[in-house]
Amino acid sequence: MSPAKKPPPSQELIKGIWxxxxxxxxxxxxxxxLAVTNSVANSLAMSGAVLFVLLGSSLLVSSIKRIVPTxxxxxxxxxxxxxxxxxxxxxxxxxxxxxxxxxxxxxxxIVVNCIILGRQExxxxxxxxxxxxxxxxxxxxxxxxxxxxxxxxREVLGNGxxxxxxxxxxxxxxWVIMILPPGGFLxxxxxxxxxxxxxxxxxxxxxxxxxxxxxxxxxxA
Amino acid sequence: MTAPAPPADVPARPSASAQxxxxxxxxxxxxxxxxxxxxxxxxxxxxxxxxxxxxxxAISEVLAAPDRYDTLYVxxxxxxxxxxxxxxxxxxxxxxxxxxxxxxxxxxxxANGSGFQDNIRLIFGYDVSSAQLLGMLVLESKETPGLxxxxxxxxEFVAQFSQVHAPLVGVKEGQGNGLPTELVMxxxxxxxxxxxxxxxxxxxxxxxxxxxxxxxxEPRP
Amino acid sequence: xxxxxxxxxxxxxxxxxxxxxxxxxxxxxGVSGKVExxxxxxxxxxxxxxLTALAVWVLNTFVLTAAPFLRIIAFIIVIASLVQIVEMAxxxxxxxxxxxxxxxxxxxxxxCAILGLAIFSTNRGYGLVEGLFFAVGAGxxxxxxxxxxxxxxxxxxxxxxxxxxxxxxxxxxxxxxxSLAFMGFxxxxxxx
Numbered sequence: 001m002s003p004a005k006k007p008p009p010s011q012e013l014i015k016g017i018w019x020x021x022x023x024x025x026x027x028x029x030x031x032x033x034l035a036v037t038n039s040v041a042n043s044l045a046m047s048g049a050v051l052f053v054l055l056g057s058s059l060l061v062s063s064i065k066r067i068v069p070t071x072x073x074x075x076x077x078x079x080x081x082x083x084x085x086x087x088x089x090x091x092x093x094x095x096x097x098x099x100x101x102x103x104x105x106x107x108x109x110i111v112v113n114c115i116i117l118g119r120q121e122x123x124x125x126x127x128x129x130x131x132x133x134x135x136x137x138x139x140x141x142x143x144x145x146x147x148x149x150x151x152x153x154r155e156v157l158g159n160g161x162x163x164x165x166x167x168x169x170x171x172x173x174x175w176v177i178m179i180l181p182p183g184g185f186l187x188x189x190x191x192x193x194x195x196x197x198x199x200x201x202x203x204x205x206x207x208x209x210x211x212x213x214x215x216x217x218x219x220x221a
Numbered sequence: 222m223t224a225p226a227p228p229a230d231v232p233a234r235p236s237a238s239a240q241x242x243x244x245x246x247x248x249x250x251x252x253x254x255x256x257x258x259x260x261x262x263x264x265x266x267x268x269x270x271x272x273x274x275x276x277x278x279a280i281s282e283v284l285a286a287p288d289r290y291d292t293l294y295v296x297x298x299x300x301x302x303x304x305x306x307x308x309x310x311x312x313x314x315x316x317x318x319x320x321x322x323x324x325x326x327x328x329x330x331x332a333n334g335s336g337f338q339d340n341i342r343l344i345f346g347y348d349v350s351s352a353q354l355l356g357m358l359v360l361e362s363k364e365t366p367g368l369x370x371x372x373x374x375x376x377e378f379v380a381q382f383s384q385v386h387a388p389l390v391g392v393k394e395g396q397g398n399g400l401p402t403e404l405v406m407x408x409x410x411x412x413x414x415x416x417x418x419x420x421x422x423x424x425x426x427x428x429x430x431x432x433x434x435x436x437x438x439e440p441r442p
Numbered sequence: 443x444x445x446x447x448x449x450x451x452x453x454x455x456x457x458x459x460x461x462x463x464x465x466x467x468x469x470x471x472g473v474s475g476k477v478e479x480x481x482x483x484x485x486x487x488x489x490x491x492x493l494t495a496l497a498v499w500v501l502n503t504f505v506l507t508a509a510p511f512l513r514i515i516a517f518i519i520v521i522a523s524l525v526q527i528v529e530m531a532x533x534x535x536x537x538x539x540x541x542x543x544x545x546x547x548x549x550x551x552x553x554c555a556i557l558g559l560a561i562f563s564t565n566r567g568y569g570l571v572e573g574l575f576f577a578v579g580a581g582x583x584x585x586x587x588x589x590x591x592x593x594x595x596x597x598x599x600x601x602x603x604x605x606x607x608x609x610x611x612x613x614x615x616x617x618x619x620x621s622l623a624f625m626g627f628x629x630x631x632x633x634x
Contacts, residue, residue: 027471027610030464030467030468030471031464031465031467031554034464034467035463035464067245068245069241069242069245071242072242072245072246075246075519075522076245076246076249078518078519078522079246079249079250079253079515079519080249080253082253082514082515082518082519083252083253083256083257083515085514086257086260086511086512086513086514086515087256087257087260089514090260090261090264090265090268090511091260091264093264093268093271094264094267094268094271095267097268097271097272097275101361104565105558105561105562105565108513108514108557108561109465109554109557109558109561111514111518111557112518112553112554112556112557113554114468158366159366174366174367176365176366176367176368177622179366180365180366180625181461181462181463181464181621181625182618182619182621182622182625183618184464184618185614185615185617185618185621186614186615186618188614189610189611189612189613189614189615189616189617189618190611190615191611192609192610192611192614193606193607193611193612193615195611196606196607196609196611197606200605200606253515254512257511257512257515258511261511309507312567335448335452337628338456338457338628339452339456339457340566365628
């Protein structure tokens with residue numbers, strides 16, 4: 001790979017936010033996206049832990065990529081990821097015990113979150129340290145935005161609050177189902193449908209003249 | 222599992238020897254261990270202190286703020302001050318005897334029961350001589366928000382636990398006979414209310430005799 | 443005895459691993475296209491879960507008592523190696539069984555349901571027998587969810603779905619409906 005072929009570094013950062021958003025496009029990391037997004041605070045804590053693990057693992061994996069033999073590549077990556085997850089778990093437990101209790105086993109489950117291993121295998125093991133870090137930050141931002149979006153929808157509708165502050169007033173009858181498990185599936189399902197509808201609409205716009213494509217797609221919706 | 226042989230003119234990465242594989246994994250294993258142990262050493266005091274503070278706060282809540290408390294471990298036939306041999310200080314079952322000045326206030330006891338959704342873990346204060354409860358605090362539960370979670374969010378329901386007498390009998394609102402053992406259950410959350418009552422009764426049935434047999438005036442070491 | 447039944451039923455339906463705890467979503471979304479595949483995946487999962495329960499019990503009882511902070515690393519490594527070994531053994535001993543279940547085994551190893559099972563049963567302090575009941579219950583729960591979803595999706599093939607909805611969005615909405623239905627099992631074993 002010659003450097004000329006590579007996209008500009010800023011692209012590595014931005015792609016994770018929309019074009020290659022880990023949750024919405026790649027459908028990775030669904031387990032935490034559904035399980036801990038019942039409040040905005042939990043979504044943020046989980047995103048912070050993922051950012052930490054992804055940054056740490058990408059840094060280490062991209063700097064050691066030359067000395068690890070191919071045969072034990074995956075095992076080494078898992079070992080590295082598990083180390084950072086354990087560290088994140090202990091730091092969370094020491095600094096914010098209440099949030100740690102809420103997240104429970106789902107912090108440990110970051111180990112098997114496909115986003116992390118996927119980025120190591122697909123990106124950090126083949127790219128320079130700088131680019132891998134940018135990629136990790138970009139993916140984490142994309143993950144965080146999705147998590148916070150879901151957390152906001154679920155907390156506002158299901159509890160009438162945002163980060164614990166009441167936003168819909170005392171007369172709002174909370175839509176409790178949104179903070180229960182089915183609410184997670186429904187919220188993500190609706191987000192994915194809207195996401196795919198928007199993408200199809202813009203694709204249709206590119207193809208057909210906007211005077212024909214616009215109304216036709218709106219009708220289909 | 223045989224990989225296709227690389228073309229002769231490409232300087233393929235040589236297949237690593239077994240020693241190299243073991244050395245790589247061993248090296249990263251050691252690095253991982255070192256990292257985890259150092260973070261563990263740094264965070265452990267805070268985690269311990271957090272846990273102790275949470276326990277002390279819970280005991281203070283259900284025993285109306287005692288000056289201090291003794292930890293007593295539950296064995297098959299008695300309560301002991303010393304940790305039974307072979308038991309782990311963090312997992313061994315214990316009750317806590319609160320003191321105000323030189324007078325014992327009562328025992329704080331942890332109880333478990335199965336609720337509507339999942340296990341409910343709670344702590345309650347208990348005075349042996351009058352068989353009266355002194356307070357109750359739910360430590361863990363996943364009861365339905367808006368319904369079952371009233372077992373800790375409904376102040377009226379929780380307040381009853383500072384005067385009711387054991388063994389508890391759950392009654393529906395407006396149907397009691399005014400007996401001291403009666404506890405008015407939450408309308409719409411009967412199952413969760415019963416789960417709390419059942420957990421406390423079952424625990425008292427088991428450790429109650431041990432609490433009664435314990436000589437609170439036993440000289441302190 | 444009642445406790446063991448409660449553990450099993452709770453893991454299978456009341457707190458269904460997939461529909462209430464969101465564990466094992468990868469196979470739930472990935473291999474729920476056909477009922478037959480879903481059944482095989484489910485059985486392979488029950489098998490690996492039972493193995494995991496055994497491994498976790500051994501690790502927790504004999505190895506990790508001194509160093510609980512190495513739990514995550516130890517679980518993931520031991521489970522991955524164990525599944526690898528069993529896969530090789532099945533390949534040697536019963537090629538027929540391997541063809542039926544074997545291809546799923548590597549997929550299962552990095553599945554959060556397995557590590558989730560290990561961590562949940564540790565956090566709840568389950569012993570050997572309780573852990574095994576929990577594993578079987580969780581496996582059955584995963585199988586039920588997989589098979590239900592696969593049956594729905596087989597029928598969905600015949601339905602006229604709008605273009606933009608022919609993706610995971612629709613499957614997740616269906617999962618939401620299933621999850622809603624499973625909430626009806628709550629209270630099944632509560633104090634009567």
